[in-house]
Amino acid sequence: MVHLPFLHLTRRHPSAILLLVQLVGMLLYPFLEGTQAGLVVFNAFGVTVLTLTTRMVRRTPGLTWISGSLATVIIVLLVLQTFFSMTHLLAWSSGLEAIFYFYAAGSLIAYMMEDLRATTDELFAAGATFTLLAWGFTHLYMLIQILQPGSYGAAINPQDMRTWTELNYLSFALLSSTGIGDVIPLTPHARAVASVEMFVGLLYLAGVVARLIGLTQLRHDDAPKP
Helix, strand or coil: CCCHHHHHHHHHCHHHHHHHHHHHHHHHHHHHCCCHHHHHHHHHHHHHHHHHHHHHHCCCCCCHHHHHHHHHHHHHHHHHHHHHCCHHHHHHHHHHHHHHHHHHHHHHHHHHHCCCCCCHHHHHHHHHHHHHHHHHHHHHHHHHHHHCCCCEEECCCCCCCCCHHHHHHHHHHHHCCCCCCCEEECCHHHHHHHHHHHHHHHHHHHHHHHHHHHHHHHHHHHCCCC
16 A cells, blocks of 8 residues: 555655756766666666656656657667667667756746746656756766767766766755866867856756745745744
């Protein structure tokens, strides 16, 4: 028997569930990278995130058929890579996943900006959107290093291809403007995309998040006083 409070939470605050799954994924990925079994779990978790994100887009002004079509193609590519060792498809899946997460993030931004009320779910959506943007740029960085090996360096094993976790760390550092850490873009193309991510992060925090905070404060000011 499924617990009714949990089902109620998923219906009322789906953005909270999406955000929780994303955060859990970031903590699990370091344990999964590097082994075949880990790759299977890694891709299965990716499918879960894709499914949840597609469901979330249904609540937004975004077109469900676009997110659903992208998710379906990506899932097929992940299955082929996992069970048929077709690693040459990684560039395609990384590129499509970047497009998917950017589209989902844009849809959530439209969802948060469509009215002058800041609901609890929209506040969770602000965090989920930030993570979607970071994941989108992570997959974009994966695509760049596949097309141009050596695009990213690090203090540890500087000549190796950077893992998804390392590039995700770089993405969060740039998007939040908290620094760059020990993973750095080395080529002009990699640095150009990194600059774009820093710009996107500033716009998101100054435009979307600041607006939600302002609407939340306005809601509290308009609340009847005891």
